[in-house]
Amino acid sequence: MFFTYLLRELRRRMRQAIFIGLGLALGVGLVITVTAASKGVSDGQGSVLKSLYGVGTDITVTQSPTSGSGGGPHFNFQGKAGSGSSTNINRDVLTSGGLGTIKSSSVTTISDQKDVSAAVGALVLNDLKLSGTISTGSSSSGAPGGFAGGSSGSAGRGSLNTSSFSVTGVDPSSDSLGPLASGTITSGSSLTSADANKNVAVVDSDYAKSQNLKVGSAITVAGKSFTVVGIVQAGEGVTDADVYIPLARAQALASMPNEVNTVYVSATSSSDINAVSAEISKALPTSTVTTSSDLASEVTGSLSSASTLANNLGKWLAVAVLIAAFMLASILTMSAVSRRVREFGTLKAIGWTSGRIIRQIMGEALVIGVVGGVVGIGIGYGASAIVQAVAPPLSATTGAASGTSAAGPAAGGFAGHAAAAAHTVSVHLTAPVTLSAIGLAVVLAIAGGLIAGMFGGWRAVRLRPAAALSRLE
């Protein structure tokens, strides 16, 4: 009888039931869409952070450079005094850009901290090639601060051409942490412990394409020939470095023995990140410790705007629509109950308890809620797919997070090429509908049905059977 009565009643009030159900469906669909977009934005941020700092990296440690230090390149060439003749220049040097250096022993210090799972050092460098001719009699020295900017230029008469690419020295013994960890080897192999002192390199896929490099090709780094052993595809839209070489070789070529400029740290547990950060700051007081959440807060660009949009406007819009849907469902259910007072009065007169009548009303509302929820899930899937299909690529820019902002022209470096000074990453927004979002939708739909039914039931319970029977329909 319960189901017969319920289904017949819903059929009788089909139009109203559809209206209520659609209201709930829209609310639920919007919640799913916003949740999915939020998840997509969050995934995008995660992807940016992962790409920039490597899979599993919770914290990065860098060192602000001291004034006048930090790797302004020394080209060491000099024209012939008073000769008036030209001088051919062909230099290829590695510079650490604007990053200060950290002793390799500090990596061990960090590793030894409590709650630190692993720490690995890297040397983020720039390879600058300078070639050309100087035809003046004056000299030009490579004192720090010699050339700022990086494309091409001239000094006196003659011409100089410069080109550069980023090089990162990585610890080949670590493949789960560090700058290479976020990438995928698409050809060849990654660096291994056996490569520690070899002139081998892994090249970023975009750079390899632009330079027509393949596994087995030769590439010149700081005037030395390196063999390409692997091509790596970095995280989506991200080029962390163009070329990865063994750390020891990078240190030797950059004349920075036993030094690194970035340390990648992974905490034992994500809940320990703040504690680890504090421990490292204490152990290395002059260092800059950046956690992934610090970094996330410094991400700017349309991705950040999308995040704000999803988390603020989207969330509140979904909540508002949901509340409106719940209210609509409740009001319409109460109105439907009001139109059935004689019916419920009759049922009370023939012995139906208030509880039985409430169950009947709640059952009807619940069915509408569940159907609305199912339709809402469909709407949510559809809307999420549309968001995913039409959303333009979002950009994310990280700035001072790596501690390079203090560097730059003032430090005499090649700021235009300073690695990690600022990263702009393009991210395609996804809107994945998760099981938890569907679960949330089902809960919301049931809650909507129950709330509406509760109001309807409350309205019905307040009826005195005598009053209900005497009321005209």
Add this chain to the structure above:
Amino acid sequence: MVRPGSHPAALSHLAAVSHHSPFGRKGFLMYKLTGVTRDYSKGRGTVHALQGVDLAIDDGEWLAIQGPTGHGKSTLLQILGGLDKPTSGSVELGGRDLTKLGERQLTKVRAASIGFIFQTFNLIPTLSAQENVETALVPLGVTADKRHERARRALEDVGLGERTRHLPSELSGGQQQRVAVARALVKEPSVLLGDEPTGNLDEGTRDEIMALLEEMWRERGLTLVIVTHDSSVARRAQKIGLMRNGRLEVRQVGDSRRPLAGSVDDYTTDGAKGYDVGGYDNDDGERPPARHARA
């Protein structure tokens, strides 16, 4: 038709009522109302719908209540049916005071012992005739199979055995009221209360329904209380009560056949049909026989 003695446990407190003979037990009081008043607030004033009603109804008796609109007829019926509670006084059904019962207990009494028929039939529009009848058995916990069977038999008893699957909208007014009668009687109640049960019917259909009710009353030994404006309906009863300004005066329409107090004109102030409560005579072949003759 013999009333089975298998009343639900919920009616244990009315066991004495439930096990009376098919024709009621003479001298056994089904209802005893003492000093019943019912006041309503209306606007800033108070309406005294019932003012000290005393009433005794024997088991198996048929009482018709007449009176002008707004003088308390329906209020009295609702109090008899446990749908409303008096402001003061006591209402005993089968020796138990309904005014002392909580809503849950009253609901049980209504479910098991009291059948209702309404002027507007009050069928559930989305349920078939059979399902409407079954609704009366739902609160008694009757299993689905037994519900189907009993509802089908009840509809056959009222002459609608072929219309069990019809929706109310597919039935005539008379047929709908027959379904309502079946719904009221399917649970085999002790009391059947009718609030203008023929008020929405044409004369021919009215007579059919009244004949049906009389047959059921006669066969089942029901205690029947009907509120009506229609004198031809009231004429069939054993007793007629006249409600006027919240007060009830009951006259036995027995051998004395005396007209009730008040003239016909007194009861037509609401434009209702002429009130001919004193119109019984020896030639009225429709008047039910005396209780002892019902066997």
